[in-house]
Amino acid sequence: MTFMNSFQTLDTLEVGGRTFHFFNLLKLQEQGRVDLSKVPFSIRVLMENLLRNEDGRLVTTEDIEAILDYDARKVPAREIPYMPARVILQDFTGVPAVVDLAAMRDAMKQFNGDPARINPIVRSDLVIDHSVQVDAFGVRDAYKINTRIEFERNKERYSLLKWAQGSFRNFSAVPPGTGIVHQVNLEYLASVVMTGEAGGRTVAYPDTLVGTDSHTTMINGLSVLGWGVGGIEAEAVMLGQPYYMLLPEVVGFKLTGRLAEGATATDLVLTVTQMLREKGVVGKFVEFYGPGLDELPLADRATIANMAPEYGATMGFFPIDHTTLDYLRLTGRSDEQVALVEAYARAQGIFRTSETPDPVYTDTLELDLGTVEPSLAGPKRPQDRI
Template sequence: MPALEAAGYPGVARLPYSLKILLENMLRREDGRFVTARDIETLARWTPGTHTEIAFMPARVLLQDFTGVPAVVDLAAMRDGIARLGGDPEAVNPAQPAELVIDHSVQVDYFARPDAFDLNAKLEFSRNRERYAFLKWGQEAFRNFRVVPPGTGIVHQVNIEYLARVVCRDGANGDATAYPDTLVGTDSHTTMVNGLGVVGWGVGGIEAEAAMLGQPISMLIPDVIGFRLVGALPDGTTATDLVLTITEQLRQYGVVGKFVEFCGPGLASLTVADRATLGNMSPEYGSTVAICPIDDMTLDYLRLTGRDGAQVELVEAYARAQGLFAAAAEEPLYTDAIELDLATVEPSLAGPKRPQDRVPLHSAKAAFAGVLDELAAGRNAPAGGSGNGSGAGVEDGAVVIAAITSCTNTSNPSVMIAAGLVAQRAQALGLRPKPWVKTSLAPGSLVVTEYLRAAGLLEPLEQLGFGLVGYGCTTCIGNSGPLPDEVAAAVRDNDLVVTSVLSGNRNFEGRVQPLVRANYLASPPLVVAYALAGRMTVDLTREPLGAMRTAPTCI
């Protein structure tokens, strides 16, 4: 790209980071058919409003077990077809590296017991035996195809912690070639990898399969919106609060079909885990990607996650040579720009039905009261609390599910450790979740339980019912499992408007659990706090979480 700039395209240096990635992709793949010299010139001279069609070829494809299985089935069918025609079926393989992570099949049937993980895993394997056997066959049968087994983690967290290259390296024809890591995935939250400076987004199965077979993706050059961050997050706020604020703001602005790039001095204060949180919720605010450029924070994360030292050196050297390393120089030219002062972010939730409906924590009690009549419209029975055992005390606003789940937040050590600290303090004070709350902890990867255990925080979480239930997408995708019988009976018999609080990204009515009408997205520490309170009809900024059962101890 510096050579292209020197050849008479001075605007290359000020292209948005994501468009530089697309430009490199086209330069490397110019063939006069899919990518022409005219296409490259158009992108190299990009100005806001340029929407020419281009061909993009991702470096790899990321699959999950629900949406990825059809692609593997089609590859198997192609092999059958080739065999019938007298050809070599083993010639059919993905042309691009394809990786499938099994993470969408585990369900929270068992919880708040030491053997919950083992019991849920056994049910998962029994329910999916045929699919898993097929995927294992596919891993052994196809070249250029890898499968990450169940019980390992959520696809997007596994991607940023292990699979993402940031810069790829090939050795075709004896020549070493380095180029940016890019991908498409069969899950909308593929954009989580944008936090590492990797261009990637979610696509449908047909597009992913075409990319696996070496066909480029046809797309229009997108508008690129610069999201300028200044200042720093105040104490007591988290990356979850930040992303809910940004989701609200960008939904109001309108970024559907656009690229969003984070920039500005405030970006330096955000870790890659924070940036991955922002990228993860790109589908919720509507953009195609929501990316941060490669910088020193990226390199630190690669070292932290055990990448080879030579790979880290390659990432830095390549990014600097290609003008892809974030610098304090003049900011790129964007279609438009938005600014947010991080100091204005406050503790927040989002709900009861949409991720863009942010509610400040101090207003959550009043906000729920304001939507209760709407949620209860058409109620078939008078509201009231009833039930025996764990169902006793269930009423409108009761929190019946409190789930630390989803790639959005379980990839971020700061919010996970914060949840552990809340649990530790609650345990010391003798506080317990209300008996009607179904609690669960489904981390994004094995590393989460390792650092929680090392910090002495896993045991307090377990004592409060937030024990390990599985590694994978659970409550966030509707795999929350059934409510306890007595709680479910109380909800049905009284036609109650009960709630869930989860550290996820989707909260549409009916998605989390069929009996739960109101769902709130929140940071992991707030999930623990609401489990202790047991209801949305409490102001956590002013009212106590519960009554202390034992004398406090210093921790």
């Protein structure tokens, strides 16, 4: 793969004795093309995505011009091609995608082609969690018993997935009993900054994804851009096609203060959900900012991001900061990976600190965390808070 680099943003970054190439958004600022400090962090990630994937066919200079001209206060009804770095699947919606790929291999063979040419183009991880049932409980060996029954009950499915993992490139299956798909993504699969080889270069770029579950947005709490899509859309991305989307409006949610003693992440997320439902954020990005982020651990951020479908937004995004780095260390990511994430985010202008200027948003709302009170979800809808 070669890069077009029409906007002359390809740059290098030295981290831990290694050289990484990346598409530097700050070069756009040096050229006078954008004032990056005014651009929402989530839009900066999309900018990089288009710059890196420019090929003159799927991503054109006109697409890049459209996002470089982004003004949150007046967002045009303009479609752009988003090229996620990976796809995450859960078993109910992911298995049909694997079956489709297998059928494509059969068709390739019928036309005297090479079936091995059919593979996911981008990394695709299938986490098995939705189908797992609880047959045994309250006994010491409940986990082992339930896992064994699950393999017996769905033997045909696991035979298919074992074959797929051994046959397809860029595909892996996470077995049952490992955890809920969103938690596995948060604690293990996500890297925040990814690397790949292209044209003899090692390229660093933001971790981005789409997933076949509406609560894929939980990963936004770890500063990874992504949201849930339908199975057909996910398959298209797996095969190297863009996810076409309208340039999004971005609603800024400013957090100040800190949670009072006795208030929990559940109380906070119910309050946030109620406020955003009243504001109206369907089809929009929500991005959290403000000094209150420094008081919000990553588990709380992930809880808020997970609820994006409930408050109606496409996603609820938290920028990379020291809390992100601390969580990566906590969950066993390597020192080299953490160093890369920090160095890349700082060099790219996507690292948030307490001194970071507030971006310009389409609309804003504000919450003092100290005012959050213990509450319960409504009897039918979470925003009907009690």
